Amino acid sequence: MTVGSLRTPAILIDRATALRNLDRMQAEAIANGIRLRPHAKTHKSPLVARWQVDRGAIGICCAKLGEAEVFADAGIENIRIPYPLHPANADRLVALSNRTHLSFIVDHPAVAKQWSEALVRRARQIDVLVKIDVGFHRCGIDPAAAGAVDMIRMVASLPGLRLKGLLSHAGHAYHAHTEDELKAMADTEARTMRELADRCRSAGVKIEEISAGATPPARFSITQKGFTEYRPGNYVYFDRTQVALGAATFDDCALTVLATVVSKPAPDRVIFDSGSKTLTNDGARGFDAAPGHGVVIDHPDLLIERLSEEHAIVKATKGSTKLEPGDRVRIIPNHSCVVSNLVDQAWLVDGDGAEALPIAARGRIT
Ligand SMILES: Cc1ncc(COP(=O)(O)O)c(C=O)c1O
Numbered sequence: 001m002t003v004g005s006l007r008t009p010a011i012l013i014d015r016a017t018a019l020r021n022l023d024r025m026q027a028e029a030i031a032n033g034i035r036l037r038p039h040a041k042t043h044k045s046p047l048v049a050r051w052q053v054d055r056g057a058i059g060i061c062c063a064k065l066g067e068a069e070v071f072a073d074a075g076i077e078n079i080r081i082p083y084p085l086h087p088a089n090a091d092r093l094v095a096l097s098n099r100t101h102l103s104f105i106v107d108h109p110a111v112a113k114q115w116s117e118a119l120v121r122r123a124r125q126i127d128v129l130v131k132i133d134v135g136f137h138r139c140g141i142d143p144a145a146a147g148a149v150d151m152i153r154m155v156a157s158l159p160g161l162r163l164k165g166l167l168s169h170a171g172h173a174y175h176a177h178t179e180d181e182l183k184a185m186a187d188t189e190a191r192t193m194r195e196l197a198d199r200c201r202s203a204g205v206k207i208e209e210i211s212a213g214a215t216p217p218a219r220f221s222i223t224q225k226g227f228t229e230y231r232p233g234n235y236v237y238f239d240r241t242q243v244a245l246g247a248a249t250f251d252d253c254a255l256t257v258l259a260t261v262v263s264k265p266a267p268d269r270v271i272f273d274s275g276s277k278t279l280t281n282d283g284a285r286g287f288d289a290a291p292g293h294g295v296v297i298d299h300p301d302l303l304i305e306r307l308s309e310e311h312a313i314v315k316a317t318k319g320s321t322k323l324e325p326g327d328r329v330r331i332i333p334n335h336s337c338v339v340s341n342l343v344d345q346a347w348l349v350d351g352d353g354a355e356a357l358p359i360a361a362r363g364r365i366t
Pocket of ligand 1: 039040082083168169213214215216231232233234235
């Protein structure tokens, strides 16, 4: 296929750019003596996971069991699920652990005990890490709480779980306002994790691994002392938000949406066929969060002002646009991870050549 012959809207992945992004992060990890375990929720593609593992990644992360099942079926041999799974999923988890080296997280004492009981009943012991809240305030235990070390020691004592270490995710880095603030978040995360690991070790609890990971602070985090593993996800494709957070340039953005102009209601307004079911309603974040629903490549004057489900309403901010119905554009979305989850198939692009890229784990949200 050629890019020109694709039906739109279509999700394009520039192969050379994606591979360069993978190579760079892998090289950084190797240079800093840290294992890379990319989060596959961005690409949801076994082919891209294979690229990552072939470059030296220790394995991958998945957000949900359903995602992990797809990657295990595709032969990925080491999968970590940094998500607070519920023990009602014990049968699925055990079945999955027969097909791949599996680990997951716990962050709640009662849930950890239920997991241990469920696994003991099935004569199994599975690797876990305790999730630590380093400022995102989503899940994870409070490292400053009086009972933090006791909780981790309790997990270490559970017969169905094999405690490997501590895990954090600096998701609050997406809300940093400046480069300095972002760096401070990375420093604080590393210090918090090191200190907690030291307190655990002093209390006799073995901590082999300290796992962190997020794309915005990666450039500051990967060089920190103490981390044994880094889990970036978005870095394979990047997006407008990562550019606004200083983590990438527009040239690094591998995922674009190919869209067609389907109407021109006014000289200064055109309609693209990529609405919220393609671009998603995620707004841009970043130091200087830009308005609109993505960047139209080569058309800096265009602002994707509003989205309906199937329409992007685009304003020419300098008065009028030369675009006419039938013309095609490429858009860098605000958030690439959610865009690739909306299609069963993206297109791997080399110049004008396009090859189907199945998004095999798309929609695996259970
Ligand atoms: C637990 C966890 N680890 C790692 C990541 C990867 O973060 P990013 O996509 O910013 O690289 C995520 C992203 O959602 C996450 O939730």
